[in-house]
């Protein structure tokens with residue numbers, strides 16, 4: 001893992017400032033293409049350090065009910081893959097936070113891996129988070145991201161062996177996505193203890209930038225995760241706020257979640 | 268070179284493991300346990316005992332001359348997987364995976380099901396082995412295969428109707444995968460077909476290849492030679508791989524997979540994956556699939572719940588790509604007509620899935636001529652399909668409530 005990526009430097013800067021990074025997830029096209037762009041900008045203006053933009057997909061096996069409902073609606077409203085690049089470009093013109101695309105693998109394959117990398121880079125995107133692509137199957141993406149200089153975020157799970165963790169660390173650039181618990185996305189009352197252990201094991205395998213995701217929905221949980229990890233990723237809670245109360249509510253939640261970074265610093 | 272030694276994860280450029288990292292440990296565990304079991308005589312003995320005394324194997328073959336009159340006079344021989352306990356080929360695979368579940372010490376099994384036959388077989392094995400059992404089934408399928416839902420519940424399984432997406436088999440698989448990611452510590456996923464991530468395509472095929480091994484010997488004994496063609500319906504492709512496998516190296520035996528054409532392979536309402544799809548990644552494997560320009564999976568359509576799937580197993584994609592097997596679409600109507608024809612000419616009511624293979628064989632017989640022998644996999648029986656058939660052929664008396 002090299003530290004030349006904007007994502008990695010943003011995380012490093014937050015860690016050096018005494019807290020860690022807040023990563024916010026939103027699907028493109030929910031509640032509308034423009035709405036998702038405005039919401040992403042509002043997240044950054046309210047303290048989110050890195051954006052994770054999800055591309056709606058017909059068969060999202062890692063997603064829980066809240067995100068499924070939002071992405072299904074975006075698809076029903078006519079989401080097209082190109083909208084992802086449109087959103088990245090529009091957001092990048094307004095805020096400077098690194099923008100990662102979270103996408104299942106088949107849409108990238110059908111678009112063409114190299115073409116996808118080129119267009120994402122041209123739009124100002126930072127890289128990809130690939131929930132159903134393991135490094136073992138990723139050779140075309142490793143080559144394309146290397147060529148274009150995009151970040152590539154692979155997942156690490158509590159059940160992964162040390163050898164597999166090392167593989168994820170070596171293949172990733174930007175950060176490694178530590179799956180906090182065995183399961184799919186969705187808010188949880190307690191962020192699993194397993195996350196703490198996993199982050200420790202990733203460090204032993206050489207990770208210098210690890211963000212924890214899945215199940216984080218409150219400022220207190222953000223603070224708790226930032227005690228041991230470099231970043232905390234919030235998804236379902238933001239999507240729910242956006243669905244219930246629009247861009248304003250999403251921004252308010254982001255501001256609230258960002259207080260978790262202060263809590264972490266004073267802890 | 269033999270085509271019968273493919274062990275995955277790749278079949279040519281198809282297959283692989285395109286799944287979240289959270290599942291890799293479970294897949295590795297399953298692969299390792301299967302590798303040990305494959306070479307363990309005790310495993311083989313336990314499975315053989317169950318297949319013999321519980322399932323009723325070997326299943327017989329039946330020549331169907333009255334049906335064959337409609338196929339240009341070619342000889343047609345059915346492999347009778349419909350006579351298996353639980354009513355289809357699915358039980359062959361389920362028992363193998365249930366024994367594996369026990370060996371890796373897991374106490375809960377989950378499965379997806381379309382027609383309900385794989386769900387019934389899994390619920391049956393769970394009852395037999397004392398395992399907790401949850402079956403995911405698309406809501407559309409719980410309606411059109413209501414009888415099988417009742418069977419699964421009677422067997423003690425929990426049936427969860429899936430309301431996401433197209434509410435059919437593909438969505439049931441998504442939901443089962445989500446359950447597995449969450450509960451993988453004590454749960455094994457008994458996958459129902461030769462699709463999905465490695466090791467499922469190779470493992471499920473190995474558990475189903477007994478169909479072709481038996482049938483090859485049986486046809487030789489009956490006719491003194493190998494069949495000219497072997498025909499099977501293809502949903503995910505397990506009964507087809509099961510009967511094809513023993514014949515893969517017999518270059519004179521032509522292999523035909525019949526996909527669900529739905530309302531026509533040229534219409535959007537089809538499930539003819541290899542015929543009209545293109546390669547992509549779905550449910551953990553690279554294979555042919557029905558998708559739009561953006562790589563979004565397109566909803567399939569078939570009158571048959573068991574074939575109503577926009578994907579197909581990677582070994583079939585490979586066999587198609589090297590032209591060892593041919594894949595053809597059969598419409599809903601052609602399948603239903605074949606279902607009725609077999610019922611009336613031979614007294615055998617097939618599953619609608621299997622009726623696709625029968626319809627395909629009717630055309631094949633006319634093409635190959637009266638000297639040809641065609642082996643057809645009758646993958647299941649039609650009891651579960653009586654409501655659909657009754658509606659299709661208007662078999663329920665007007666006014667009389669007979670349900």
Ligand SMILES: Cc1ncc(COP(=O)(O)O)c(C=O)c1O
Pocket residue numbers: 355356381382383384385459460461500501502503504505506507572573574618620621646647648
């Ligand atoms: C009787 C029968 N045949 C065929 C199938 C299709 O599955 P496969 O293509 O894996 O054999 C099913 C699936 O439910 C079935 O019940």
